[in-house]
Amino acid sequence: MEVSAEVEIVGNKSVQELALNFENLPPNNYIYNEGGVGFRDALLPSESDFHVPIIDIANLTSPSTSQHELHKLQSALHSCGFFLVINHGMTSSFLDKVSEVSKQFFELPKEEKQKYEREQINIEGYGNDTIYSENQMLDWCDRLFLKVHPEDQRNFKLWPQNPIDFRNTIQQYTECVWQLYEVILRVMAKTLNLEEDCFLKECGERGTMSMRTNYYPPCPMADHALGLKPHSDSSSITFLLQDKKVEGLQVLKDNRWFKVPIIHDALVINVGDQMEIMSNGIFQSPIHRVVVNAERERLSVAMFCRPNSEKEIQPIDKLVNESRPVLYKPVKDYAKIFLEYYQQGKRPIDAFKI
Ligand SMILES: O=C(O)CCC(=O)C(=O)O
Numbered sequence: 324m325e326v327s328a329e330v331e332i333v334g335n336k337s338v339q340e341l342a343l344n345f346e347n348l349p350p351n352n353y354i355y356n357e358g359g360v361g362f363r364d365a366l367l368p369s370e371s372d373f374h375v376p377i378i379d380i381a382n383l384t385s386p387s388t389s390q391h392e393l394h395k396l397q398s399a400l401h402s403c404g405f406f407l408v409i410n411h412g413m414t415s416s417f418l419d420k421v422s423e424v425s426k427q428f429f430e431l432p433k434e435e436k437q438k439y440e441r442e443q444i445n446i447e448g449y450g451n452d453t454i455y456s457e458n459q460m461l462d463w464c465d466r467l468f469l470k471v472h473p474e475d476q477r478n479f480k481l482w483p484q485n486p487i488d489f490r491n492t493i494q495q496y497t498e499c500v501w502q503l504y505e506v507i508l509r510v511m512a513k514t515l516n517l518e519e520d521c522f523l524k525e526c527g528e529r530g531t532m533s534m535r536t537n538y539y540p541p542c543p544m545a546d547h548a549l550g551l552k553p554h555s556d557s558s559s560i561t562f563l564l565q566d567k568k569v570e571g572l573q574v575l576k577d578n579r580w581f582k583v584p585i586i587h588d589a590l591v592i593n594v595g596d597q598m599e600i601m602s603n604g605i606f607q608s609p610i611h612r613v614v615v616n617a618e619r620e621r622l623s624v625a626m627f628c629r630p631n632s633e634k635e636i637q638p639i640d641k642l643v644n645e646s647r648p649v650l651y652k653p654v655k656d657y658a659k660i661f662l663e664y665y666q667q668g669k670r671p672i673d674a675f676k677i
């Protein structure tokens with residue numbers, strides 16, 4: 324799909340500014356007629372046999388890997404593609420700091436934030452939805468999107484200088500998450516009895532990571548708006564630091580929406596489309612969305628780990644056989660086509676299915 328020009332439909336107001344104007348209803352592009360109470364009242368995992376398991380990663384990295392923990396991970400990967408990780412080596416105060424510097428950025432005056440504004444069509448920087456068509460549904464969310472790994476891809480002119488410890492904190496967080504990423508990819512290979520480095524190799528040298536901080540202001544029509552519309556991620560896997568107090572993330576399973584619980588100090592991990600492709604569909608990239616709240620703001624920090632954009636990726640040979648033929652075409656630079664599909668409510672992965 325060609326990347327087309329960006330269209331302007333609501334002026335260049337941030338969602339934060341729209342939220343300040345509570346007596347005026349948000350523009351139509353934010354309002355889903357089919358919303359209603361059910362929009363926010365998704366099921367809790369405890370209300371069914373659906374689970375988002377909590378994986379103790381320390382149990383999977385010691386020489387005596389716990390088979391029980393490995394099975395738990397295996398079943399999460401095969402059933403919903405979402406799991407929570409604890410014992411990842413980052414302290415509670417450090418994770419709080421990551422959320423705090425991110426929140427402080429969104430609290431700055433408009434003029435200060437605008438110094439880091441994204442350019443038209445460009446995803447990197449501060450802003451909200453890229454708009455491709457007049458009837459596109461918009462997300463009730465402002466964001467700061469930055470390339471964080473490898474170091475030479477950092478575009479520091481878009482990295483906030485204020486709060487003063489933003490850069491340092493995010494650089495440190497990047498290092499920790501990248502290390503964890505390599506560990507998780509090895510363990511995921513292990514659950515399939517593959518060589519531990521097979522997914523890392525398939526991603527090529529110099530895989531990348533981008534950070535998207537999502538800021539969801541309170542919304543006057545919370546039952547009829549979405550913080551993020553239903554999507555799966557373009558990543559191999561995504562690490563999500565949820566808001567500590569305000570829930571909002573939901574995952575689609577068997578045509579029903581479930582809440583992803585908030586567990587203190589746990590990071591949420593989900594399979595992305597590129598992992599679905601590499602695993603030949605054994606790991607499914609889950610569809611998820613974010614609902615908003617009438618009274619409270621919410622903030623989340625997503626780290627999208629991706630293969631090197633110049634590396635063509637495809638299903639791992641050992642996962643292709645007579646009973647499981649190859650299900651996806653090879654793909655290169657998947658993230659590039661992702662955004663325009665997303666904004667039209669489509670899934671790019673469908674275009675690569677054989
Ligand atoms: O805010 C959240 O909880 C989820 C964010 C998300 O799905 C994303 O950034 O892709």
Ligand SMILES: [Fe+2]
Nearest residue numbers: 554555556611
């Ligand atoms: Fe997502």
